[in-house]
Amino acid sequence: MKVVERYIMRRALAVFLAALIWTLAIVWTTQVLARIDLVTDSGQSVLTFFEVAALIIPSIVPIVVPFALVVAVAQTLSAMNSDSELAVLNAAGASRWTIVRPIMFLALAASIFSFAVDxxxxxxxxxxxxxLVASSRADLLSLIIQEGTFRKIDDGLFLQIGERLPDNRLGGIFVADSREEGANLIYYAKTGAIIENGDEKVLMMNDGVIHRETLAGDLSVIRFTSYAFDLSAFMSASSDVLLLPKDRTTQYLLNPSPNDKVFQKKPNKYLAELNQRFSEWSYSLVFALIALAVAGDARSHREARIHPLITSIAIALFVRWLGFFAAGKADNVPQYAYMVYGVPIVASAVATWFIVSNRTMELPVAWADWMTNFAGRFSDGWSALKLRFARRGASGQGAG
Incomplete structure (x- = not known):
């Protein structure tokens, strides 16, 4: 690899790593916040929460890597063009492949990395x-035996324990059950205990009442000396781990078990997931080609056009949307599997044609003019707004 090629690759790699870290951090944060209920609802430790959060990272890497790469390539080449480095390379007689080779080498490495992770x-x-999620939800004993906390056991079922008494007894038991259609049940017991018999777990409540209220407003009160509330159903339902096609290994997808309940109901999902895994890695190469087609040539600063980074991201988003659309449709319509592979192949072919023919891939002129005018109006409006606030502040100080 030539000195110039190593220089280009080093600059692109630095921007790629920075973009990857920041993009991963943003996407990871949104995914983690969606799972904060693991701590708030099930009473799990912060350590378990962060363990679950860390396991999310591999699922977002294959999606984030191509976008980090298109940002890195477009930004690097745009900066080199602004510094007239691309013009110097052209004047020195360097071919366009001097720029293409290091970028594609980086894209190939990113594709291999994405394939390995995916x-x-x-x-x-x-x-x-x-x-981890199933075990945390199945641990009802640790969930229930927490004094003064109102916990959700199931949809429409909430439980609170007032205090823990000696001999593993519980005091001040309150249960709200709205799972029965047309009626709300409220249980209250002075004391109780959790009785385990093998896989069966029962909340035995003593000396309490049951309030039953219908939608019509009818209220009935039943007093009891002892009442058994079965928790086994929630334990077994929570502890079962249902693995979807996305959770299966590639080897399993190639030869799924005939006894797999999900496979029996929706066999197309396994094939669709397999096709997506075998095609998703290629988007790093596709996006690198798009960025090269957009920003890989020397352009005069006097030419009015949208910033190459914006153009590259816009085209990449459209291509990736087509890929997601095809993958989603392939779950039910197997024929869309051709589109799953066709989207990256066609996009690569189009971008390669622009590169080989020394053309620049750009958004339509009408779009460019509209975006330029919009940016100009926004900038003028923002400047006028800041000036207005500055004058208002100055007049207020003068009046004071």
Whole structure:
């Protein structure tokens, strides 16, 4: 690799790593916040929460890497063009492949990394994640035996324990059950205990009342000396780990078990997931070609056009949307599998044609003019707004 090629690759790699870290952090944060209920609802420790959060990272890497790469390539080449480095390379007689080779080498490395994560690390991380979530939800004993906390056991079922008494007894038991259609049940017992018999777990409540209220407003009160509330159903339902096609290894997708309940109901989902894994890695190469087609040539600063970074991201988003659309449709319509592979192939072919023919891939002129005018109006409006506030502040100080 020539000195110039190493220089280009080093600059692109630095921007790529920075963009990857920031993009991963943003996407990871949004995913983590969606799972904050693991701590708030099930009473799990912060350590378990962060373990689940860490297992999310492999699932977002294959999606984020191509976008980090298109940002890195477009930004690097745009900066080199602004510094007249691309013009110097052209004047020195360097071919366009001097720029293409290091970028494609970086894209190939990113594609291999994405493929390894998508087919090797991510399935095991997803399985471990589901096991942790299932075990946390199945641990009803630790969930229930927390004094003064109002906990959700199931949809429409809430429970609170007032205090823990000696001999593993519980005091001040309150249960709100709205699962029965047309009626709300409220249980209150002075004391109680959790009785375990093998896999069966029963909340035995003593000396309490049951309030039953219908939608019509009818209220009935039943007093009881002892009442058994079965928790086994929630334990078994919570502890079962249901693995979806996304959670399966690639080897399993190639030869799924005939006894797999999900496979029996929706066999197309397994084939669709397999096709997506075998095509998703290629988007790093596709996006690198798009960025090269957009920003890989020397352009005069006097030419009015949208910033190459914006153009590259816009085209990349459209291509990736087509890929997601095809993958989603392939779950039910197997024929869309051709589109899953066709989107990156066609996009690569179009971008390669622009590169080979020394053309620049750009958004339509009408779009460019509209975006330029919009940016100008926004900038003028923002400047006028700041000036207005500045004058208002100055007049206020003068009056004071």
């Amino acid at each position: 087919n090797g690390v991510d399935p095991y991380a997803r399985q471990k994640n589901r096991e």
